[in-house]
Amino acid sequence: MxxxxxxxxxxxxxxxxxxxxxxxxNDLESRVLKFTLNNGIRVLLLERPLSxxxxxxxxxxxxxxxxxxxxxxxxxxxxxxxxxxTTTIGTRDYAMEREILQKIRETGQRLDLERRKADGADAxxxxxxxxxxxxxxxxxxxxxxxxxxxxxxxxxxAEEMNAxxxxxxxxxxxxxxxxxxxxxxxxxxxxxxxxxxxxxYSERDVIxxxxxxxxxxxxxxxxxxxxxxxxxxxxxYGRPILGWPSDMRFLSMDDVSAFFDQxxxxxxxxxSVVGDINPEETLSLIRxxxxxxxxxxxxxxxxxxxxxQSTERRVEVIFDAKPQLMIGYHKPPPxxxxxxxxxxxxxxxxxxxxxxxxxxxxxELKIAxxxxxxxxxxxxxxxxxxxxxxxxxxPHECRELEQAIDAELERLKREPVPEQxxxxxxxxxKVDFIRSLNSNNGLASMLSxxxxxxxxxxxxxxxxxxxxxxxxxxxxxxxxxxxxxxxxTVATLVSSRMPSEQSGxxxxxxxxx
Amino acid sequence: MKNTIRIxxxxxxxxxxxxxxxxxxxxxxxxxxxxxxxxxxxxPQARRHTLDNGIILYxxxxxxxxxxxxxxxxxxxxxxxxxxxxxxxxxxxxxxxxGGTQSLSGDALDDLLAFHGISLNFSAEMDMGSAxxxxxxxxxxxxxxxxxxxxxxxxxxxxKLQLAKDLHIExxxxxxxxxxxxxxxxxxxxxYQDNPRGRLSSQISVKNIQRSDLVDFHQRFxxxxxxxxxxxxxxxxxEALHLARRYLGDWQASGRPEITPPPAVKRNGAIHYLxxxxxxxxxxxxxxxxxxxxxDFYPFTILDFILGSGGFRSRIFQEVRSDRGLAYSTGxxxxxxxDYGAFGAYAMTKSSSTTTVLSLLIHIIKDVKQKxxxxxxxxxxxxxxxNSFIFSFQDTDQIASQQMxxxxxxxxxxxxxxxxxxxxxxxxxxxxxxxxxxxNRERAVTLVLGDxxxxxxxxxxxxxxxxxxxDL
Numbered sequence: 001m002x003x004x005x006x007x008x009x010x011x012x013x014x015x016x017x018x019x020x021x022x023x024x025x026n027d028l029e030s031r032v033l034k035f036t037l038n039n040g041i042r043v044l045l046l047e048r049p050l051s052x053x054x055x056x057x058x059x060x061x062x063x064x065x066x067x068x069x070x071x072x073x074x075x076x077x078x079x080x081x082x083x084x085x086t087t088t089i090g091t092r093d094y095a096m097e098r099e100i101l102q103k104i105r106e107t108g109q110r111l112d113l114e115r116r117k118a119d120g121a122d123a124x125x126x127x128x129x130x131x132x133x134x135x136x137x138x139x140x141x142x143x144x145x146x147x148x149x150x151x152x153x154x155x156x157x158a159e160e161m162n163a164x165x166x167x168x169x170x171x172x173x174x175x176x177x178x179x180x181x182x183x184x185x186x187x188x189x190x191x192x193x194x195x196x197x198x199x200x201y202s203e204r205d206v207i208x209x210x211x212x213x214x215x216x217x218x219x220x221x222x223x224x225x226x227x228x229x230x231x232x233x234x235x236x237y238g239r240p241i242l243g244w245p246s247d248m249r250f251l252s253m254d255d256v257s258a259f260f261d262q263x264x265x266x267x268x269x270x271x272s273v274v275g276d277i278n279p280e281e282t283l284s285l286i287r288x289x290x291x292x293x294x295x296x297x298x299x300x301x302x303x304x305x306x307x308x309q310s311t312e313r314r315v316e317v318i319f320d321a322k323p324q325l326m327i328g329y330h331k332p333p334p335x336x337x338x339x340x341x342x343x344x345x346x347x348x349x350x351x352x353x354x355x356x357x358x359x360x361x362x363x364e365l366k367i368a369x370x371x372x373x374x375x376x377x378x379x380x381x382x383x384x385x386x387x388x389x390x391x392x393x394x395p396h397e398c399r400e401l402e403q404a405i406d407a408e409l410e411r412l413k414r415e416p417v418p419e420q421x422x423x424x425x426x427x428x429x430k431v432d433f434i435r436s437l438n439s440n441n442g443l444a445s446m447l448s449x450x451x452x453x454x455x456x457x458x459x460x461x462x463x464x465x466x467x468x469x470x471x472x473x474x475x476x477x478x479x480x481x482x483x484x485x486x487x488x489t490v491a492t493l494v495s496s497r498m499p500s501e502q503s504g505x506x507x508x509x510x511x512x513x
Numbered sequence: 514m515k516n517t518i519r520i521x522x523x524x525x526x527x528x529x530x531x532x533x534x535x536x537x538x539x540x541x542x543x544x545x546x547x548x549x550x551x552x553x554x555x556x557p558q559a560r561r562h563t564l565d566n567g568i569i570l571y572x573x574x575x576x577x578x579x580x581x582x583x584x585x586x587x588x589x590x591x592x593x594x595x596x597x598x599x600x601x602x603x604x605x606x607x608x609x610x611x612g613g614t615q616s617l618s619g620d621a622l623d624d625l626l627a628f629h630g631i632s633l634n635f636s637a638e639m640d641m642g643s644a645x646x647x648x649x650x651x652x653x654x655x656x657x658x659x660x661x662x663x664x665x666x667x668x669x670x671x672x673k674l675q676l677a678k679d680l681h682i683e684x685x686x687x688x689x690x691x692x693x694x695x696x697x698x699x700x701x702x703x704x705y706q707d708n709p710r711g712r713l714s715s716q717i718s719v720k721n722i723q724r725s726d727l728v729d730f731h732q733r734f735x736x737x738x739x740x741x742x743x744x745x746x747x748x749x750x751x752e753a754l755h756l757a758r759r760y761l762g763d764w765q766a767s768g769r770p771e772i773t774p775p776p777a778v779k780r781n782g783a784i785h786y787l788x789x790x791x792x793x794x795x796x797x798x799x800x801x802x803x804x805x806x807x808x809d810f811y812p813f814t815i816l817d818f819i820l821g822s823g824g825f826r827s828r829i830f831q832e833v834r835s836d837r838g839l840a841y842s843t844g845x846x847x848x849x850x851x852d853y854g855a856f857g858a859y860a861m862t863k864s865s866s867t868t869t870v871l872s873l874l875i876h877i878i879k880d881v882k883q884k885x886x887x888x889x890x891x892x893x894x895x896x897x898x899x900n901s902f903i904f905s906f907q908d909t910d911q912i913a914s915q916q917m918x919x920x921x922x923x924x925x926x927x928x929x930x931x932x933x934x935x936x937x938x939x940x941x942x943x944x945x946x947x948x949x950x951x952x953n954r955e956r957a958v959t960l961v962l963g964d965x966x967x968x969x970x971x972x973x974x975x976x977x978x979x980x981x982x983x984d985l
Contacts, residue, residue: 048577050575050577050907050908050909051556051903051906051907051908052552052553052554052903053903053904053907083825088543089543089544146826146831146835146836147824147825147826147830147831147835150824150825150826151825151826151893152544152545154823154824154825154826154893154897154901155893155896155897155900156896156900157896157897157899157900157901157902157903157904158901159901159904161824175904177552177900177901177903178552179549179550179551179552180549182547182549183544183547183549186544186547187544199835201838202835202836202837202838203838204838205837205838205839206834206838206840206841207841208838208863209793209838209839209840209841209861209862209863210841212792212793212841212861212863213793213841213842213861216791216792216793217692217791217792217793218691218692219690320690320790321689321690322686322687322690352623352627353611353623353627354620354623354624354627362676362680363676366676366679369680369683369684369687391683391687393679393680393683394683394686420628423628424624424627424628427628427629427630428627428630430630431629431630431631431632431649432630434578434579434580434649435580435632435647437578438577438578438580438908439907439908440907
């Protein structure tokens with residue numbers, strides 16, 4: 001109902017959308033064309049002539065995980081700034097703008113420095129800097145054209161214009177009438193090289209509002225943030241994509257520029273184009289606009305792993321909301337065999353009304369409203385979690401639900417999954433995969449995702465073959481190996497509401513600050 | 514990561530001479546000066562068929578994937594809920610699906626469908642009920658057989674009804690924890706007050722619902738005259754018709770469509786304040802708007818686009834978000850049915866800017882009435898709407914369902930094809946007149962969810978305030 005509400009959603013749940021493959025697998029592989037430009041950008045093309053439209057994805061293998069400590073939220077803020085235009089899009093006179101933007105950059109930095117002193121800040125200096133920044137921002141307005149990039153795309157019929165920042169990747173996506181691929185190439189190749197960070201400080205306020213919306217007023221968001229922070233103590237997967245508020249409020253234009261510099265390497269970049277295209281013409285357009293982007297050497301960033309967990313971790317979040325529960329077990333990422341096995345376990349436990357969790361906890365014991373699972377949280381570039389999300393049904397509590405979940409996981413360790421049940425899962429995964437082929441957007445998304453994440457989109461075309469061979473024994477072994485108390489984190493949301501409260505007027509309730 | 518580094522090293526030697534930075538402006542011309550080949554635009558059309566008993570079918574073949582999709586709509590929305598039993602339509606649709614058929618229990622049916630990877634869903638919204646069946650071609654017979662049994666004679670077992678009621682009530686409790694959902698729910702109740710569309714389920718109304726209510730509701734609304742299907746995918750038209758006749762053709766049940774009057778415009782003009790201890794307020798302000806059959810539908814569509822649904826360039830987005838950084842989610846919406854429409858502007862902003870943002874929304878709307886819109890804005894909106902029109906025809910399910918929905922809404926079949934031309938005809942003057950006709954502050958319903966203690970100013974400094982309480 002709200003057309004652009006979802007524009008900057010972090011891709012934490014992306015893995016859930018990605019469905020496996022089927023008999024059409026060979027067909028898919030023979031239809032996808034893959035090229036590598038001279039600078040290292042990889043291009044995937046797939047022709048689907050049904051409708052004269054095309055879906056275009058650009059993904060960079062850079063995300064929140066690549067931020068430096070104390071600067072969390074930079075990747076996401078950069079993604080917002082990428083909508084502010086380029087040196088040729090959104091300007092009345094870029095030379096004038098450049099000068100003012102430099103002053104805004106410096107003034108903003110000095111203002112933040114003063115603000116960081118908190119109670120020790122010089123009130124007069126603060127006020128003077130604020131006034132100066134405001135005047136510069138006003139001055140800048142006469143040389144810039146607001147939201148020009150969006151205007152051009154929208155006016156040309158763009159749909160699903162979207163960008164997202166995840167822990168692993170950053171994505172820019174749009175769908176266009178198929179005669180307008182050149183427009184996309186012109187805009188995207190430009191912003192991959194020459195973005196201009198206009199309206200920086202008001203956009204920083206916007207992401208603070210985004211945080212209020214997704215975390216501070218959202219019990220699930222708040223719980224997930226604390227859950228990941230507890231599960232990952234050393235690895236950056238423990239940090240929120242949006243950033244910690246104490247970092248976010250002081251992010252500077254320099255921070256964003258530095259991150260951009262690191263993110264833009266062509267070798268980190270994958271393009272996918274799916275729709276009513278002439279592959280030859282499309283490739284030559286892409287070469288014309290993107291091949292001139294200089295290849296760059298970026299310093300390899302080594303991210304240290306999470307040390308093995310030695311005891312169970314538990315966190316509680318007090319919030320004015322119904323109770324909720326999250327449980328996460330550490331596990332390896334794709335394309336390890338164990339990761340495939342966890343995809344099967346995910347479906348077995350929580351896919352639909354015939355799943356084990358639903359039948360047991362929702363229908364039989366009547367203690368849960370829902371019990372869902374997601375393998376591969378909060379990312380897939382590094383070892384991650386198999387996560388369980390559950391909400392108890394009043395008057396039952398998280399503790400009770402946790403015990404019932406444990407019992408089901410124990411059963412997985414003890415009893416081989418019956419053949420019929422395993423076959424059901426495999427059948428469902430196959431049909432879901434075929435369904436996922438019915439959309440330009442979905443295909444462009446999946447192809448570019450696996451190419452960027454794993455260096456080879458064919459992970460997709462082989463997926464069902466691997467799934468099909470998984471045995472009840474393998475599932476039992478994986479369950480035994482990973483579903484251990486000392487390998488898990490449990491986070492519970494405890495209601496601050498009086499248990500008798502029924503209405504929207506919680507007496508004396510409090511928000512977690 | 515290792516992989517990336519390897520790739521980096523591999524190509525770096527090839528392009529060592531290339532400059533490392535490219536800060537100078539792109540040499541290419543401005544995107545506005547690009548020219549494009551004309552778009553080939555000839556979408557396929559579904560064919561309409563009628564079974565002897567009156568069931569209407571739209572069929573469109575598509576053999577790309579071995580799948581068949583059936584979308585169905587029923588004249589059975591929650592608008593027909595009795596006042597004391599709000600939630601009945603939703604429960605009826607849900608338990609039709611979960612409660613089994615005469616020959617299969619709910620669980621057995623779920624097992625069978627899951628084993629074949631068949632997806633089958635039933636749901637009710639305000640003005641209609643709907644179902645969707647998606648099957649592999651080889652399972653079409655099985656899927657349609659089960660689908661028809663559910664339509665014709667659902668079992669409505671007591672245990673599945675109880676489960677559905679319990680889950681529904683648990684869901685209602687959850688609304689309280691979801692500020693946008695909570696606010697939009699209360700807004701809807703206010704906007705449609707005294708009309709059945711404003712009756713929303715509560716714990717009390719759901720507890721009142723009995724199995725016999727579901728049986729009655731099903732009998733009243735599920736009959737051939739109230740049902741339309743769109744069948745698309747890897748099936749020939751002959752086969753689709755053959756199967757539809759086999760499973761639905763001998764279904765004889767009588768009944769007639771029931772019409773509910775559209776919501777009536779009322780005086781309002783007050784701010785409804787709903788308390789919740791949250792650091793970010795949800796603001797929604799709107800009113801009833803033209804129906805799809807109204808000639809004002811086209812100017813109002815453009816007006817809404819310019820005000821707040823046209824993305825970053827729309828006025829509300831630019832003023833509230835880009836200029837001032839006061840919201841992440843902000844804009845407007847306009848939804849029209851055949852006999853009424855609804856419009857609203859919304860924003861979510863920190864408590865301490867609540868009245869600032871509400872004043873801005875009020876001001877932006879007032880401004881468009883007083884000063885109208887610029888020629889530039891009008892041209893941008895028309896191009897945007899008409900250039901994206903092509904996305905109404907992306908796949909065969911969408912195309913056939915769309916044709917079915919036109920008939921459901923009793924709109925002419927050429928409604929869609931004439932849409933771009935109608936949009937094109939709208940003038941700046943039409944827009945201003947439409948704005949003046951519909952966007953009256955005294956008829957607007959405004960809802961603010963938040964914690965007034967932390968607001969920048971009391972709401973009463975703007976308008977009369979009515980304190981309300983949620984009835985969840």
